[in-house]
Amino acid sequence: MPTLPPGPAALDRRDWIAGLERGLAIIECFDGEHPRMTASEVGLRCGMTRTAARRYLLTLQHIGHVAGDGKLFWLTPRVLRLGQSYLESARLPRVVQPFLQRVAAGTHETAYLSVLDGDEVVFIARNGPNRSMNTGYVLGARAPAQLTASGLLMLALRPQDETEHWLATRELVVFTSHTIASKERMALEFARIRAQGWALSEQQLDLNSRGIAVPLRDRHGTLVGALNVTMPMGHESSEDAVARVLPVLRETAQAMRNLI
Known part of the structure; x- marks a missing residue:
């Protein structure tokens, strides 16, 4: 089983959703030096296999946070809603x-x-x-x-x-x-x-x-x-x-x- 990552407070293992953590990690791995990446490159940066990274990327693409051309993936402006939610709340x-x-x-x-x-x-x-x-x-x-x-x-x-x-x-x-x-x-x-x-x-x-x-x-x-x-x-x-x-x-x- 995966090991819980260190955090500011203890979290019961049954309350930890690994998929959520990995999905957010994929969003955060895009930056100025890596604006467009293949699934393999995303997997390498996030410590997961190409297949797993591709599934997360396709899910994010389906809900509008990522776009792609069949080979490369990149973030869409919809990601800004995450930060805007903080600023508004x-x-x-x-x-x-x-x-x-x-x-x-x-x-x-x-x-x-x-x-x-x-x-x-x-x-x-x-x-x-x-x-x-x-x-x-x-x-x-x-x-x-x-x-x-x-x-x-x-x-x-x-x-x-x-x-x-x-x-x-x-x-x-x-x-x-x-x-x-x-x-x-x-x-x-x-x-x-x-x-x-x-x-x-x-x-x-x-x-x-x-x-x-x-x-x-x-x-x-x-x-x-x-x-x-x-x-x-x-x-x-x-x-x-x-x-x-x-x-x-x-x-x-x-x-x-x-x-x-």
């Missing part, structure tokens, strides 16, 4: 919109709410001017956590033993000449963020991007996400950007605390 993205508007108006930058999902941050709400993709994120976008201000913040504010375990078990991939690639330097960055309570990330993922983030906590003090802005580099110094943006972010995060 979750309370947090709706509650924060007026506050993100306040941040955007007060800073003239794009404001975001992001949450941590594994090793990635997901931007679940946004407000502000539209800029080119290299200085901002679309709603629902993901990014490696350690390369963004909000991700660095949420990683650093975990219990210290969790942060140390994360750092010990990850490889730091370099994206730009400014990416933090040393685990020793990353540990110092986490300590600095914990001490000051906010995060600044510059040119980590994109050479023209700067981000500033503060924690968003609920009325019980539990960290539920990060409130952040992104802006282009070059218009002002780091110190001036922080002085201009950080007070607005902090004031807004405090105002939201009793509402979430």
Whole structure:
């Protein structure tokens, strides 16, 4: 019998539906480097046989989440309904919109709410001017956590033993000449963020991007996400950007605390 995968909570074997897990794994195996794949390629990426992968793909094709030409398969826009269901059903993205508007108006930058999902941050709400993709994120976008201000913040504010375990078990991939690639330097960055309570990330993922983030906590003090802005580099110094943006972010995060 298959072994239950590790998860955030224990699950009785009789309650585990392996087919559901595998079907979702097939959807998630498509990405920018693998937009169209054969059943064999999908099976290889998902750890299953070509025959099993093909059956899942044909089922997903039947319900409209996948399309194919007899050889290659690819995702359809219907998959977006999965993410849209979260955005429409979750309370947090709706509650924060007026506050993100306040941040955007007060800073003239794009404001975001992001949450941590594994090793990635997901931007679940946004407000502000539209800029080119290299200085901002679309709603629902993901990014490696350690390369963004909000991700660095949420990683650093975990219990210290969790942060140390994360750092010990990850490889730091370099994206730009400014990416933090040393685990020793990353540990110092986490300590600095914990001490000051906010995060600044510059040119980590994109050479023209700067981000500033503060924690968003609920009325019980539990960290539920990060409130952040992104802006282009070059218009002002780091110190001036922080002085201009950080007070607005902090004031807004405090105002939201009793509402979430």
